[in-house]
Amino acid sequence: MSKSTSASASGHALWTKMPKANAELFALTYGALVTELVRDYENIPDIHQQLEKIGHSMGVRCVDEFLAKAELAGVSLPPCGKLKDTAEMVAKMGFKMFLGVTADVAHVTDSGFSLLLQENPLSLFCELPEQYAQLKYSNLYCGVVRGALEQVNLKVECTFVKDTLHGDETNEIKVELKEVLQDGAGDDYKEE
Amino acid sequence: IGTNEWLRIGSTFHSLHAIAAEAAPRRLPGNKNSYGADDGIEEIEAGGLVLRCFQTRTGMKFVITAEPGTPDIDYVLREIYVLYTDCALKDPFYELEMPIRCELFAQGVDALIERVEKAASIGKR
Numbered sequence: 001m002s003k004s005t006s007a008s009a010s011g012h013a014l015w016t017k018m019p020k021a022n023a024e025l026f027a028l029t030y031g032a033l034v035t036e037l038v039r040d041y042e043n044i045p046d047i048h049q050q051l052e053k054i055g056h057s058m059g060v061r062c063v064d065e066f067l068a069k070a071e072l073a074g075v076s077l078p079p080c081g082k083l084k085d086t087a088e089m090v091a092k093m094g095f096k097m098f099l100g101v102t103a104d105v106a107h108v109t110d111s112g113f114s115l116l117l118q119e120n121p122l123s124l125f126c127e128l129p130e131q132y133a134q135l136k137y138s139n140l141y142c143g144v145v146r147g148a149l150e151q152v153n154l155k156v157e158c159t160f161v162k163d164t165l166h167g168d169e170t171n172e173i174k175v176e177l178k179e180v181l182q183d184g185a186g187d188d189y190k191e192e
Numbered sequence: 193i194g195t196n197e198w199l200r201i202g203s204t205f206h207s208l209h210a211i212a213a214e215a216a217p218r219r220l221p222g223n224k225n226s227y228g229a230d231d232g233i234e235e236i237e238a239g240g241l242v243l244r245c246f247q248t249r250t251g252m253k254f255v256i257t258a259e260p261g262t263p264d265i266d267y268v269l270r271e272i273y274v275l276y277t278d279c280a281l282k283d284p285f286y287e288l289e290m291p292i293r294c295e296l297f298a299q300g301v302d303a304l305i306e307r308v309e310k311a312a313s314i315g316k317r
Contacts, residue, residue: 060288064250065277071270079228079249151250 011096027124055143063148
């Protein structure tokens with residue numbers, strides 16, 4: 001319990017140090033981006049894929065910023081021993097630092113976890129019309145989490161399972177760990 | 193020194209860094225040091241130079257060479273990491289793993305080095 005409260009406190013400390021943007025501008029800019037994608041791509045799965053790709057490029061950059069700024073702020077980031085720690089970091093510190101909202105962690109197993117977002121800053125003004133009722137509007141998050149974790153050698157797959165824009169009571173992103181990648185000199189140099 | 197030379201130096205160091213972890217007398221579990229980043233060359237001290245390497249948990253290495261006895265090299269490396277995330281990563285035209293040609297980043301690093309040198313010379317007096 002104390003570990004998660006200190007993660008929230010650190011997340012909040014990092015959030016206060018970040019330059020802020022207007023929340024409405026942010027939501028509307030994202031809305032414009034999604035609208036453009038809807039215009040460019042005919043079918044919904046393609047839109048999801050594009051959003052995920054955009055999120056991925058963002059995620060690989062966000063994680064370095066998170067690690068660097070945490071150092072600077074003197075927030076200690078102990079290496080994550082278990083996936084649960086990673087989940088807490090992403091939810092309490094990552095999401096808080098970049099979006100100002102904390103996510104909750106649920107369904108933690110050794111191979112996955114879920115992130116629950118009560119408020120979604122991206123979908124502030126969004127209503128899905130009938131023909132796009134199945135659109136995962138905030139699929140960007142899935143890409144961001146995948147990209148960020150990829151940089152720290154965790155290959156994951158993220159899917160949006162519950163969405164408030166579809167009528168569910170909360171937003172849920174399911175994160176499944178596929179494999180832990182290895183860095184280093186490679187097998188050729190390992191001692192026999 | 194041209195870009196190709198830098199690339200050669202960089203890739204040589206990258207390989208040496210990784211091999212050093214393999215050749216080390218004491219191997220850490222998973223080849224990760226206590227900070228969480230990959231184990232490898234942290235510091236090289238030679239006759240007229242000290243080389244320090246800071247490895248981030250994302251596998252990025254920042255290498256700095258300085259005169260022996262320069263204080264605050266760790267601080268400089270961490271500041272450069274922050275500058276990298278703010279200037280290079282946020283530049284929409286910067287591709288990851290490419291040489292960094294961002295004005296803002298170069299200016300930031302120059303300003304940082306000036307600041308540190310000034311502080312060091314004041315300290316010496």
